[in-house]
Amino acid sequence: MEPEPFPEFLDPAANGPEYVLHLYITGATVNSTRAVRNIKDICEQYLKGRYELLIVDIFQQPELAQQEDLIGVPTLIKLKPGLVRRLVGDLSNRDRVLKALGIEPADGAPGHE
Amino acid sequence: MQENTLSKPAALPQLPKSPTGIEGLDEITEGGLPKGRPTLICGSAGCGKTLMGIEFLVRGIQEYDEPGVLMAFEETGEELAANVASLGFDLKDLQERKMLRVDHVHVDRSEIEETGEYDLEGLFIRLGYAIDAIGAKRVVLDTIESLFSGFPNQAVLRSEIRRLFRWLKDRGVTTVITAERGDGTLTRQGLEEYVSDCVILLDNRVIDQITTRRLRIVKYRGSTHGTNEYPYLITEDGISVLPVTSLRLEHQVSNNIVSSGIPALDEMFGRRGFYQGSSVLITGTAGTAKTTLASAFAEKICQTGQRCLFFAFEESPQQLIRNMSSVSIDLEKHVRENRLRIEASRPTLNGLEQHLVTLHRLVKEFKPDAVVIDPITNLITVGNLSEVRSMLTRLIDFLKVSGITAFFTALVNGGVGRAEMTEEGVSSLVDTWISVRDLEGIGERNRGLSILKSRGMAHSNQVREFIVTDHGIELLDVVLGPTGIVTGAGRLTQQLEERAQALAAQQEAERRDRELERRRRMLEANIANLRTEFESVEEELRQISTHEQTRHEALVSGKQRITSANPPAPKAPDSGETGK
Structure with a gap:
């Protein structure tokens, strides 16, 4: 839905953005809309210009559910950097999300709470 | 009123059922699992839950043309395919034919971070997609509780699992859910059994070092079902549940007679032998030639060109052949000609059920006309009385249905109570019961044989003495x-x-x-004397009478001469009477 490649000058590796995130949601359910809002907030706040976010509605592409081994929804899959991690839930527990994504709240922006 | 209650059940529509195709299970459930509803199969490790689930799917595809989805939480598709390949289930092929879909759901706690509210819609979508892709009618979830290890939020999971069951019902798919058995409850989470319409409990029990698997239907909404515990087996053809009542006593009977192998024994039966397909039990104390009688029967079967399967629980085939050749029963020849197969094993080798499986398999393989088990009493070492009895019941049933003559020997303890009682109580199951025993007299033991019962024919009531000679068993004349x-x-x-x-x-x-x-000679001499005497008397008398006659004749002729010289004058009284 919203791939946001940013200009290359920030990332010397040059193979795409630093953060690759896939968010799987199920239509416009409460959890899904909340998750979309939360991840967008986080990305804008901490990862501005360094991320690629793909939001997939598995109602539209049910075959992906098996392919990506989804159980709980919404699920955010962090493909880069580091190990692949799965974050299940509406991402409202920001501390956990940041920790799982490997983002230090202090170095991003002020007022992380 | 009365009529109403009586006619009602018949008029009511039956709960639609989905046959499992698993041997025996459909009989206990009276037709199968509830169609379009979830069924829980629970049990501890090693019960065959997954296997039963897979067999339900595979049989559904093969026998009822109902495609199925297998959602596996614990094993991957490859692992499952490899596990069931030995049963002849080719999951790969079924998947290629679009009859089966296997979806492995990988749940790993370490990879999952809970970050807020969520639901299990992902699972629903996967399942829904898989069902739609092949038009599945059957679904197996194995084992749903794995989710609990991956997702710590119990409240969400429980409500979601409830929703899943509801959702599966709405989809109208017949679902089998497997679950590990919990402590004191049927499942670990204590949830699935309440939301399932049918609960089947599998049990793997070890008694005296011997494992027996048992199955019980705990609940079945809207249907009657068998309530007992039924032993089941995992065989080379999948699961086989063997309800004791599988035989409705409807088997075909034969009027043919098979010989016992001992002519004199045949004579004791009204129809000169046993009915084909009947079961014969020989009970006796130690050393009463039970095995010899059994071998004689086996030999006779083979001599008539039929096949015999001999289960020896006490002797090895070689030992049996050697021992029997000492009484002129040549089993080796028949073994060579493949008409006789001797299967020797220690009863403790397997559990009872396993013995039953072996027997089933060999019977199917060898197609014998008669089966000898020598002795059934040894099975007691691997099970308790009721188990042995139930196993033997099923065995006898199976053989009867197959029309195979069964010949069992049983050892009884002499002197303890009634020697005629078999401990297994199988005597009521058999058709013919022959008892051999020691007849202990002064300073010696003799073997006696009698027929205690023989269904469907007259039989001798005598206790016949028999001796084992070089030429076999001989029954002596009474x-x-x-x-x-x-x-x-x-x-x-x-x-x-x-x-x-x-x-x-x-x-x-x-x-x-x-x-x-x-x-006689003396009398004859007397008679001859008397006769001569009589003759002389007779002669004398004859002479006298001749003289008499001559004299008389002379007299008469003399008188005539006188009469002709003087004619008589007419009589006066005649004329006087006419004048009056």
Whole structure:
């Protein structure tokens, strides 16, 4: 839905953005809309210009559910950097999300709470 | 009122059921699992839950043309395919034919971070997609509780699992959910059993080091079902549940007769042998030639060109062949000609159920006309009485249905209570019961054989003595002594005495004959004397009468001469009467 490649000058590796995130949601359910809002907030706040976010509605592409081994929804899959991690839930527990994504709240922006 | 209650059940539509195709299970559930509803299969490790689930799917595809989805939480598709390949289930092929879909759901706690509210819609979508892709009618979830290890939020999971069951019902797919057995509850989470419409409990019990698997239907909404615990087996063809009541006593019966292998024994039966397909039990104390009788029967079966399967629980085939050749029963020849197969194993080798499986398999493989089990009593070492009884019941049922003559031997403890009681109580199951026993007399033991029962034919009521000779078993003629039938040395004495008596009687008779002859001759001489005497008297009398006659004739002729010289004058009274 919203791939946001940013200009290359920030990332010397040059193979795409630093953060690759896939968010799987199920239509416009409460959890899904909340998750979309939360991840967008986080990305804008901490990862501005360094991320690629793909939001997939598995109602539209049910075959992906098996392919990506989804159980709980919404699920955010962090493909880069580091190990692949799965974050299940509406991402409202920001501390956990940041920790799982490997983002230090202090170095991003002020007022992380 | 009465009529109403009676007619009602028949009029009511039956709950639609989905046959599992698993041997025996459909009989217990009276048709299968509830169609379009979830069924829980629970049990501890190693019960065959997953196997039962997969068999439900595979049989559904193969026998009822109902595609199925397998959602596996614990094993991957490859692992499952490899596990069931030995049962002849080719999951790969079924997947290629679009009849089966296997979806492995990988749940790993370490990879999952909970960050807020969520639901399990992902699972629903996967399942829904898989069902739609092949038009599945059957779904197996194995094992849903794995989710609990991956997702810590119990409240969400529980409500989501409830929703899943509801959702599956709405989709109208027949679902099997497997679950690990919990402590004191049917499942660990204590949830699935309440939301399932049918609960099947599998149990793997070890008694005296022997494992027996059992199955019980705990609940079945809207249907009657068998409530007992039924032993089941995991065989080379999948799961086989063996309800004791599988036989509705409807098997075909044969009127053919098979010989016992001992002519004299045949004579004791009204129809000169056993009915084909019946079951024969020989009970006896130790050393009463039970095995020999069984071998004689086996030999006879083979001699008539039929096939016999011999289960020896005490002797090895070689030992059996050697021992039997000492009484002129040549089993080796028949083994060579593949008409006889001897299967020897220690009963403790397997559990009872496993023995049953072996038997089933061999019977299917070898297609015998008769099966000998020597002895059934040894099975007692691997199970308790009721188990052995139930196993034997099923065995006898199975053989009867297959029309195979069954010949069992059983060891009974002499002297303890009634020697005729078999511990297994199988005697009521068998059709013919022959008892062999020691007849202990003064200073010797003899073997006696009697028929206790023989369904469907008359039989002798005598206890016949038999001896094992170099030429096999011989039944001896009944010898009656002053106090009944006598055996052994008593019989010999009796025979000697009888012979002596017969000789004496003969001599007596000869003496009488001679005496008679003498008397006859004497009388004859007398008769001859009398006759000569009579003749002389007769002669004398005749002479007298001749003289008399001559004299008389002379007299008459003399008178005539006188009359012709003087004619008579007419009589006066005649004329006087007419004048009046």
